[in-house]
Amino acid sequence: MTDGIVLGANQYGKAENRVVRIVRDTPRHEIRDLNVSTSLRGDFSRAHTDGDQADVLPTDTQKNTAFAYAKEVGVSSPEEYAVALASHFLDAAPAATAAQVRVEEQAWDRIAVEGSPDGHDHSFVRRGTETRTCVVTVAGRGAEQRTWVLSGLQDLVVLKSTGSEFRGFLKDAYTTLEETDDRIMATSLTARWRWSGTEGVDLDAAYAEVRATLLSTFATTYSRALQETLYAMGRAVLETQPQVAEIRFSAPNKHHFLYDLGRFGVENNGEVFIAADRPYGLIEATVAREDAGDAGEAWTAVPGFV
Numbered sequence: 001m002t003d004g005i006v007l008g009a010n011q012y013g014k015a016e017n018r019v020v021r022i023v024r025d026t027p028r029h030e031i032r033d034l035n036v037s038t039s040l041r042g043d044f045s046r047a048h049t050d051g052d053q054a055d056v057l058p059t060d061t062q063k064n065t066a067f068a069y070a071k072e073v074g075v076s077s078p079e080e081y082a083v084a085l086a087s088h089f090l091d092a093a094p095a096a097t098a099a100q101v102r103v104e105e106q107a108w109d110r111i112a113v114e115g116s117p118d119g120h121d122h123s124f125v126r127r128g129t130e131t132r133t134c135v136v137t138v139a140g141r142g143a144e145q146r147t148w149v150l151s152g153l154q155d156l157v158v159l160k161s162t163g164s165e166f167r168g169f170l171k172d173a174y175t176t177l178e179e180t181d182d183r184i185m186a187t188s189l190t191a192r193w194r195w196s197g198t199e200g201v202d203l204d205a206a207y208a209e210v211r212a213t214l215l216s217t218f219a220t221t222y223s224r225a226l227q228e229t230l231y232a233m234g235r236a237v238l239e240t241q242p243q244v245a246e247i248r249f250s251a252p253n254k255h256h257f258l259y260d261l262g263r264f265g266v267e268n269n270g271e272v273f274i275a276a277d278r279p280y281g282l283i284e285a286t287v288a289r290e291d292a293g294d295a296g297e298a299w300t301a302v303p304g305f306v
C-alpha cells in the first residue's frame with residue numbers, strides 16, 4: 001500500500017565518541033585522541049515505517065564497539081582503525097549495505113623537559129588548532145566489498161604577511177574593492193585527499209608529508225589569489241603522493257584589511273590591519289588526476305566539499 005510518500009536516504013550511528021587510547025606497554029606512553037563517528041546505511045526501512053528494530057544495531061552498541069576496537073584492534077593509524085570498525089559493522093548488521101566511520105584526531109606533543117631531549121614519557125601538551133581527519137566508507141560484502149579512504153586535516157591556520165596580490169578582477173557597478181599588489185593572505189585550511197589505494201602506505205608518515213607539502217607550498221608560492229594557491233598546493237600533493245587520486249579544499253579567506261590611519265595623519269605602509277572574521281570569501285577546489293577513477297561512495301555524506 002502506498003499513499004505517495006516514501007522513505008528516502010537515511011543513515012544512523014553514534015556521533016562524536018571521544019575515544020582516547022593510551023599505549024602503555026613501556027614507560028614511554030603513546031596517545032591517540034580521537035573523535036569517532038559511525039554510521040550505517042542500508043535497508044533500515046522497517047525501523048522508520050513500522051517501528052521495528054530487528055535490523056537496527058543500536059547506536060549504543062556502535063559506541064561500545066568503537067571503544068572496544070581501540071583496545072582489540074588498536075589505533076596504528078586513524079584510517080586503519082576506521083577500516084576495521086566499518087568492516088566489522090557490515091558483519092554485525094546484515095541490513096547494512098555500507099558503513100562509514102569518520103575520525104578526527106587531536107595531536108598531543110610530548111612536553112619538553114630538561115634531561116629528556118625527546119620529550120617527557122607520559123606528559124603531553126595539545127598541539128595547535130588543527131585536527132587530522134579521516135572518512136572511511138566500506139560497502140558490500142565478500143568479493144564485492146569496496147573500501148574508500150579519505151584522509152585530511154581541518155583548521156590548519158596559516159598566514160603570509162606579503163607575497164600575495166589580488167588584481168585584474170572583473171568589475172561592475174557594485175565593485176568597490178581596490179586592487180592590491182601586497183596584502184596579507186590567511187586561511188583556516190580544510191583539506192581531504194582520497195587514496196586510490198593505501199597498500200604499502202604508512203598513513204601516519206603520509207599525513208606528516210602531505211601537511212608539510214601543503215605548508216611549504218603555501219609559504220613559497222607567490223599568490224595571485226587564494227584559488228591559485230589552493231591549486232598549487234593540490235598539485236604539489238599529487239606530485240609527491242603517487243597513491244593520492246584527488247584532493248579537495250575548503251578555505252575561508254580570512255580577510256585582513258589595511259586600517260585607515262590617514263584619518264589621524266599616521267602613515268600605514270602595510271603595517272596595521274583589521275582582522276575581519278565575517279563575512280569571508282570561501283574558496284573551494286578539487287585538484288585531481290585525470291585518471292583519478294570513479295570516487296564511488298568516498299564522498300557520500302561528507303559535508304562541505306564541492
Ligand SMILES: O=c1[nH]c(=O)c2[nH]c(=O)[nH]c2[nH]1
Pocket residue numbers: 166177224225226227253281
Ligand atoms: O584570493 C582571493 N580570491 C577571490 O576570489 C577574492 N575575491 C575578493 O574580494 N578577494 C579575493 N581574494
